[in-house]
Amino acid sequence: MTRRYDAIVVGAGFGGMGAAIELKRLGLHDLLILEREDDLGGTWHVNRYPGLAVDIPSPTYSYSFEPNPHWSRLFAPGEELKRYAEHVAKKYGLRPLMRFGVTVTGARWQDDHWQVAAGGETFTARYLVTATGFLSMPRTPDIAGIESFRGEVVHTAAWKPVDLTGKRAGIIGTGATAVQLIPELARAASALTVFQRTPIWVSPKPDHPIPPRVRQLFTRLPFAQRAVRWLGNTILELMMISGVVHYKQLRVANRLAERWCRAHLHRQVRDPDLRRKLTPDYSFGCKRPTFSNDYFRTFTKPHVRLETSAVERIDEGGLVTAAGRTEIDVLVLATGFDLWDTNFPAFEVIGRDGKDLGKWWRHNRFQAYEGMTVPGFPNYLSLNSPYSYSGLSYFTTIECQMTHMRRLFTAMRSRGSTVFEVTQKANDEFLKRMRTKVTQNTVFSLGHCATAHSYYFNHHGEATLLRPTSTTSAHRAAARFPLSHYDFLV
Known part of the structure; x- marks a missing residue:
């Protein structure tokens, strides 16, 4: 008989690892993490160009629950992010769950589980999590000759x-x-x-080197590094986010x-x-x-x-x-990535009654409830979805999504359920709220963006990548969304 996993996670970058960590905390240990590359780390494994470094302060660009006191610089070079990913995978027992060099080509909801086609095989799982990243498919410019x-x-x-x-x-x-x-x-x-x-x-x-004595301080007193993280988040929120998502105010x-x-x-x-x-x-x-x-x-x-x-x-x-x-x-x-054509989703996802996620998004606007779930797709969590990206640090988004997962799965278990699905009404109300905020408050609608050529905008000219709220609001929503927004089935 075909082995049925508790969950399949597609992608072994920081998003996929964060999801796997949360699933393990929730008691789902029979996990499979599929990764098309030959090792973990996502963008920090694939990108190796000279000068590669994180472009926001390192204490901010890391899991809050797994601080790294060993960053050599305030803006750590890429190889240190790769080592950090390896450390996280080892500490949380994730590497044994990973299969590398496996490209997922499709997923289909069948009765009460997901069937995932990858590398010539078919895997089954009760839950499917896609963490394929926004910036994963290099774009070659269409230039004659x-x-x-x-x-x-x-x-x-x-x-x-x-x-x-x-x-x-x-x-x-x-x-x-x-x-x-x-x-x-x-x-x-x-x-x-x-x-x-x-x-x-x-x-x-x-940017500057972090002196050894400061690293020693972070090791002995983790709250000191948490304070630095909070300060970095606050500065980035004020400088880079407030004037963007709250442009009107x-x-x-x-x-x-x-x-x-x-x-x-x-x-x-x-x-x-x-x-x-x-x-x-x-x-x-x-x-x-x-x-x-x-x-x-x-x-x-x-x-x-x-x-x-x-x-x-x-x-x-x-x-x-x-x-x-x-x-x-x-x-x-340095022409970036093919964001909207090859992602959303990164492979064919077929939900209930043959609903095609990619086609549905393109015909009915890019949308996902709280940037995670979609009506018609039971037991499916899409981490890289419209309106999911919150703040400048991807880890802000990851941890919001981990909080959402915790609340969702805890509620599902308390009801004796094994299947969840966001309601159409909740999804529609969320989409309306996000679109209103984008239109009435953000720089994307009220500023001068026509010449930006930004990947934030999709083919319809809508800025659906970023969540148009503060990070504080995003965290609050992840922890307090109404459970009535989901249907829970046995």
Whole structure:
């Protein structure tokens, strides 16, 4: 007979591990975690480009229940996040539950369980949790002639060692990844051309090594690190979130953030023409901002050039824009991820009565109750859903979702049930509330976002990725949502 797991979790990044930890706490120990990559860690396993680091303070970018007192810097480098993921998996007994190199191709609700097709096999489980990440499928730009380029081509999400000594490099993209990578490329290449479509808001990065004595203090007195985490969360909430989701009420916060970033740019770039090209023409928060102390300064170096004309085509030896042709030896693609086409969901999910989640989302708006559950899909938790992302730190979202799971499963058990499903009414009311908040309060509707080219917006022009509330509100909702919003079945 086919083995039936308590739950299948798709994805072995921090989201999937957080879900598995919560399920184990709830007494579900027969778990299977399926991961398409060859190891755990999600984005911190896949991304290995030079300069990779967390772009918010490390004490904030970690589980609150599993603080790491050993961060070497306030903004830890990528390899430390990978080690932290390995530590979490070991401490909470998750690695034995994981199967790597397995790509899930579909899932279907059948009577009272889920059937999951992956790697030529079919797995069954009572509960299905998808934690496939927002930023998981690299996007290759649709530029004529890119396949004809004879030099090396490397995408930031599929990085391979490249020797740039004495070579001319070109990079397409100026998002958060590129902000980290461009200074590193400039240090190695003999010439670097940056092809920019959309400039990015960049704030000074208060990064510095964490002295050993401070790390020792964090080890002996965990509450000291929790205090640092609280402070970091508060600053990020005020600086990066309040002026975005509460733009109508706190427009001054948004303007202060813009001025802070403009002042940073002005200090590092004296050339007014270059400064103009690097200044966004959209409101702060329409696109994810980031931190850096050397990004702007890199463009002042004599061997670095900023090209703002659109790339028209690529030939055997370079890139052609309206401004002319640029010969390069190495092409770096910092073009982000294919977010809306290949996610939501990341594979076919068929619920009750043959309901196709991907088609339903696209025909009826992207939506999920509290960013987690969908009517017509029993015993299904989608961690990377519309309106799920709360705050700048993904761990804020993860822990809200863990709290939601705890309340949901506890209520289900107290009723002697084994099946849960959010009601259509609760889902519709939540969607209406979120859409109203986006429309009436946020920078996405009230600011100037048309030129941001932000992945926050879906094909319909709706900003459905971020939850338009404070993180405090998100945590409160996760802990107190009405249990009547779910149907519980035996």
